[in-house]
Amino acid sequence: ELRAALGPKVPLCADANCGLTLADARRYVTETRAAGLMFVEQPLPPEQLDDLATLTKNSPVPIGADEAIHSITDLDQHAQRGAGGVSLKLIKLGGMSAALAAAQRCQDLKLSVNIAAKIAESSIGSAAAVHLACAAPVIDWGVSLTHFYLAEDIVRRPLGLSDGAVVLPAGPGLGVEVDEAAVARVRVK
Numbered sequence: 001e002l003r004a005a006l007g008p009k010v011p012l013c014a015d016a017n018c019g020l021t022l023a024d025a026r027r028y029v030t031e032t033r034a035a036g037l038m039f040v041e042q043p044l045p046p047e048q049l050d051d052l053a054t055l056t057k058n059s060p061v062p063i064g065a066d067e068a069i070h071s072i073t074d075l076d077q078h079a080q081r082g083a084g085g086v087s088l089k090l091i092k093l094g095g096m097s098a099a100l101a102a103a104q105r106c107q108d109l110k111l112s113v114n115i116a117a118k119i120a121e122s123s124i125g126s127a128a129a130v131h132l133a134c135a136a137p138v139i140d141w142g143v144s145l146t147h148f149y150l151a152e153d154i155v156r157r158p159l160g161l162s163d164g165a166v167v168l169p170a171g172p173g174l175g176v177e178v179d180e181a182a183v184a185r186v187r188v189k
Contacts, residue, residue: 003035011142015041018067022051039064039084039112039141051080056082060114064141065138069093075105085112085141090128103136114141123147123155126166127174130159135166154182 001038003012014037020028025043032040039062044051046068051146056063060082068074070093078086086106087187091098106113115133116152117125127146133143145166162177 008028011038013038016043018042018045019058020044022055027054029061033060037082043064050079053081072102072105075109079109080109086112087116089116089118091118099132100135107137112141113139114143114144115139117146119146120149121146123153123158123176126159126173127176128169129168130166154177
């Protein structure tokens, strides 16, 4: 139904957040084939690498990893088991240098890449993700930002999105200016 409503050109993917069994994941990738999903992210728990290998062998949809990716070693293990790609997150990989090294390793391993923010990050985190996306050698699964989920952001001008695109912010540092009054309003005391 989503594919029919969105049309054939809009990228569509699914994220199970480790919530499926191998049998459920097999059924899901088979039954959603007609939707033309770009990928299915983390259908299985991270420790189930043998089940991941079983799933990827016959899946009509590329299988991506997210919750399982914290290091270069994780990238290698998932590539060996047939993962089609990964979501790279600055907060899980330890910052910009480590995330850029991971993106470069993904290119070597021929893994597709999605640069992703954690849920409801501010425009500060989203700006950092956009900078990573601009530096990464490939981001064929796109960029997933989440600052627009916030009722109030903590920057003077939140990153703008238009027609599914975001522009690299200009200016010093990450290119966004912290709104100290907004920080004070949301500070937990």
